[in-house]
Amino acid sequence: MKLVKLIANLGYGSRKDVAWMFREGRITDADGDVLYADDRVEHARIRIDGEPLDPPPGLVLMMHKPLGVTCSRKDPGRVVYDLLPPRYRVREPALSTVGRLDRDTSGLLLLTDDGALLHRIISPRASVAKVYEATLAEDLRGDEAALFASGTLMLESETTPLAPAALDALGPRHARLTLHEGRYHQVRRMFAATGNRVETLQRVAIGALCLGELAPGAWRVLDAEDVARAFGAPSACRA
Template sequence: MNSNKNSSRGRQTGKKKPQNTFTRKFDSKKKFSKERTVSSKVSKKQVAGNTEVDGIRLNKYIANSGICSRREADVFIAAGSAAVNGKIVTEMGYKVKLTDEVRFDGSLISPEKKRYVLLNKPKNFITTMDDDRGRKTVMELVGNASKERIYPVGRLDRNTTGLLLFTNDGELAKKLTHPKHNIQKIYHASLDKKLTSKDLNSIAEGFVLDERKVIVDEISYILNQPKSEVGVKIHSGRNRIVRRIFEHFNYKVVKLDRVIFAGLTKKDLPRGHWRHLTEMEVNNLKML
């Protein structure tokens, strides 16, 4: 590990060999009493045309700059927020070349190289870009991970540890956080007392919380651990949902760790360290 390269609080873990995390079984020996295998095929890359000659659509150019998704860019373009070579462009499908000067709301923009950084978040860091109260933020941990400005995908609360993805890929970030895509997360919850089988079954069957139905994809005791150690597989992105589930049944979550996010695991990623995703992992995320 090159400590000079990563002088911020967070450190880069060793390079990771490419692997398809979607064909691996969940680590049932260490985590869950049930195991499932999820598979995904990675499509072949399509060969793009010569961007410099053909140009790229303005909405894609804006999305590639990390501002927003292509769909959102269309709305901004229609509203007159984009200008090419000093002229406002509202035409859908308008193409620009890399030599063109493109401005968004008056600011010069340019396509960024997409970055994907996975952090194993420690406790006592909040998920925000900055904090006016001076609290430690996750951005301090990935400060040297990328020269491009990256953003957290979703959030983990201050006392929750585990996997947190950062990227400047606005389209992918929106996909991974939108409820319709049912992106699954797996948590290891440590409770203040043993979870009764009755309550476990009630959670598994689904229940109403704040006038909305809560459904977990899977819940089970963790093998060879006290029954206060529970694994929860869920796709809901509601705020503090795992903690609120157990609070509803009068349990306090003492520790909460996200061990899997969208097929990505904590393997070879110590707490407080980060790594770049492999090309295969990025492709898998885009296939979800």
């Protein structure tokens, strides 16, 4: 791919804008030598205004989605793309969220421009584990773990029972729940079915990929090893 098209697809501007950046000498290699539009150079060696070029297609980001932010491109309030450099919103191929977290749920969110990877993670066949921590309005009854693990719990307006889920009590009103599916507001509706209410909810892991100490609103690029952990067995991640 020609450098002008490559850089434009990464959201740095239109092809006309990028061509002008070449003419101004703003695009260089890692040694500071000015590059020209027809040069052939490794992606990792390209610099714009002295800064490394954004990662190529195949990008996977991990974000700590804060409360009050939606997983949408268009919303009257703040959206997850507002937390990224503006050019990430217009990359080609587009950067999409891998599943969603609602406005009132915080925690680990993945974004990628790799459609095949996105569908592999969210596909029911993959059975990728998603781990949540919830604080509750009322004390746990004591029978929730058995009920959630039974595979028989039917949520209101659903026609099929939920897949078995694992619950670990972390305190009288604090629980960790591991799901292998992603129905609408599933965690909140599961506890509602037991007569309880979720007060706070955070996703702390996808597979063995943990949120860790990533601050709310912060994000980082994942490497292949990180991505592979998303398909691993859940670890004892904590928020």
